[in-house]
Amino acid sequence: MYSIEKFKKNYDVELTTFSLVNQTLEIYVPKTIDRFINPDDIFEGFPLWSKIWEATAVLAFQLSLLKPDPSKRFLEIGAGLGVAGIYASSMGHQVTITEYNEDALNFARANALQNGIDDEMINFLDWNNPFPMGQFDYIIGSEVVFKEVDIMTLLKLFKIYLKPGGKIILAEGMRKSSLEFVRVMETHYDLKLKKQNIKSDNKDIPVVLIEMRAKQV
Numbered sequence: 001m002y003s004i005e006k007f008k009k010n011y012d013v014e015l016t017t018f019s020l021v022n023q024t025l026e027i028y029v030p031k032t033i034d035r036f037i038n039p040d041d042i043f044e045g046f047p048l049w050s051k052i053w054e055a056t057a058v059l060a061f062q063l064s065l066l067k068p069d070p071s072k073r074f075l076e077i078g079a080g081l082g083v084a085g086i087y088a089s090s091m092g093h094q095v096t097i098t099e100y101n102e103d104a105l106n107f108a109r110a111n112a113l114q115n116g117i118d119d120e121m122i123n124f125l126d127w128n129n130p131f132p133m134g135q136f137d138y139i140i141g142s143e144v145v146f147k148e149v150d151i152m153t154l155l156k157l158f159k160i161y162l163k164p165g166g167k168i169i170l171a172e173g174m175r176k177s178s179l180e181f182v183r184v185m186e187t188h189y190d191l192k193l194k195k196q197n198i199k200s201d202n203k204d205i206p207v208v209l210i211e212m213r214a215k216q217v
Contacts, residue, residue, distance in 0.1 A: 020061055029081065049107070053173070074136060077127075082111045090115060137166045142172070167213055194208065
């Protein structure tokens with residue numbers, strides 16, 4: 001089992017809170033992102049995982065509306081700090097949390113333990129080389145469509161891991177890559193889109209909630 005003590009020795013962290021629907025999580029975040037940035041190219045591998053995004057709150061709230069069912073399996077992709085998956089687990093859902101960045105994975109594990117969630121349900125997932133985990137009733141994620149180059153990889157993941165009749169629930173910021181994602185996915189899935197504005201630093205941040213089911217043949 002992962003150790004919070006070891007985690008705190010390896011990383012310079014601070015504890016913040018995430019509150020939603022009468023539930024508050026304690027979340028470890030990096031005090032600084034300097035160690036995660038490539039000084040030769042700050043955009044290469046930039047640690048987008050290192051903050052709690054507004055879209056995470058949108059996704060977590062949507063999951064709170066689902067009645068927990070022990071027979072239903074959730075897969076969170078690109079989990080970052082693990083907030084949405086940990087929140088869903090705390091609500092009674094059976095969630096496997098995955099990340100492809102080792103540092104983010106360590107933060108997700110520590111955050112799970114900090115909130116009484118079993119870290120054995122947290123795994124590394126290389127999007128380009130997925131491994132067998134079975135299929136899931138739900139695939140969830142927030143801010144996973146930052147790069148257009150990832151869209152076809154995401155489509156591949158959905159085809160591998162989503163059960164027939166299952167649902168994909170994503171929350172994404174409004175950006176060019178998100179629009180291209182919708183354009184590509186509507187060929188394969190029936191989409192339901194809902195735009196929401198989230199207050200952050202006295203600004204309205206637009207977030208789109210995307211729900212997808214495979215088209216019936």
